[in-house]
Amino acid sequence: MNRTITRISKRTIFLLVLALLAGAPAIMAQEIGIQMGSMRELMKVDVEKTLARLKELGVKELEGGTPRGIDKEAYKKLLEKYGLKVVAVGSNFDALQKPDELQAIIDNAKFYNAKFVLCYWIxxxxxxxxxxxxKKGVEVFNAAGKTLKENGLTFAYHAHGYEFVDYEGGNGTLYEYFMDNTNPDYVTVQMDVFWMRNPGQNPAALLRKYPTRFTSLHLKDRKPGSKDNLQGRQDPETNVVLGQGDVGIAEAMEAAMEIGIKHYFIEDESxxxxxxxxxxxDYLASLKTKKGKKKK
Structure with a gap:
């Protein structure tokens, strides 16, 4: 009887290990970071305390540049102290068109060893x-993206939903025009799932429609009952805990993992x-657990 129990136990353990290994790539590929605007109130009070809190929460990747009022070198040392890495930095649309300012953006990204340069608005x-x-946006992004790539960086545009207006008699949306006319070698996209849901789009469906264009995600959920619009605007207080809104976070995460996105940044503007x-x-951690269970 003891031998039977031992055999069953070993077999069970073996199957569990196989299941965990099968689930590991999709689960471990996720690195949940923070868009630093989410920590703005604490950052105003104490920068180091903020970074210590992020380490406490298990965060390793950040999106954002040098906070106001602190020396870049000092901030970089604090990041190293708490095991945090700046993965993406922002840029201004006008600056992308000016050689000197574009070079400053490049220098800043390299200072932090960031991978991505983002632009949030056309x-x-x-x-x-x-x-x-x-068309102007496409022109600027193609040119700046080429220069950034030549400098070892990846450019990504962060759409806000105003791009989904129709053009030329309803033959398509400006978002489709953007995707069709930006050079994939130079221009990638950061999807903010909130801003894709806000104009009435399905984030998961868009990820699957353009599986090679997205390099990162902003994770943000929207209060149920919020009104859709094409202006790229919404009351910040409609930002709710992930999984409690109408964006479809679980479905978006599943689609994002399917197409191989590695970088995810929580953004909360409330x-x-x-x-x-x-x-x-905690909600995203529960999704990882569910993903593992599903594969078993």
Whole structure:
């Protein structure tokens, strides 16, 4: 009887190990980081305390540059102290068009050993973006993206949803125009799942439609009942804990892992960010657990 129990136990352990190994690549590929704007209130009070808190939460990757009021070298030393890495830095649309300012962006990214340079906005008519404005964005991004690639960096555009207006009699959206006319060698995309849901899109479906274009995700959920719009605007207080909104975080994460995205940044713009970020991390950890169970 004891031998039978031993054999069953060994077999069970063997199967469990196989299941864990099968689930490991998809689960371990996820690195959940933080868009540093989410920690803005604590950063105003104490930069080092903020970084210590992020380490406590198990965060390793950051999106964002040097905080105001602190020396770059001093900040970099604090990042090293707490095992944090800046993966992505932001850039300004106008700066991308000026050689000196673009070089400064490159120098800043390299200072932090960042991989990505992001742009969050294309200047446009507030009510409705025009095709000419999008063409300008495509032109600027293709040129800047080429220079960034030549310097070992990857450019990514962070869309906000105003790109989903129709153009030329409803033959397509400006988002589709952007995807069709930016050079994939020079321009990638950071998907903010909140801003894809806000104009009524399905983030998971978009990820699968353009599986080679996305290099990172902003993870942010939207309060159920929030009204869709094409202006790229929403009340920050509609940001809720991941998994409690209408964005479809679980589905988006599944699609993102399917296409091989490695970098994920929680962004919370609400006044409750300091309380909600740990809860959002717990939710994402639960998804990892469910993913592992599913593979068993």
């Amino acid at each position: 200047p446009h008519t507030e009510e409705k973006m025009t095709l000419e404005e999008m 006044s409750r960010a300091l309380e909600q970020v740990p809860q959002s991390l």
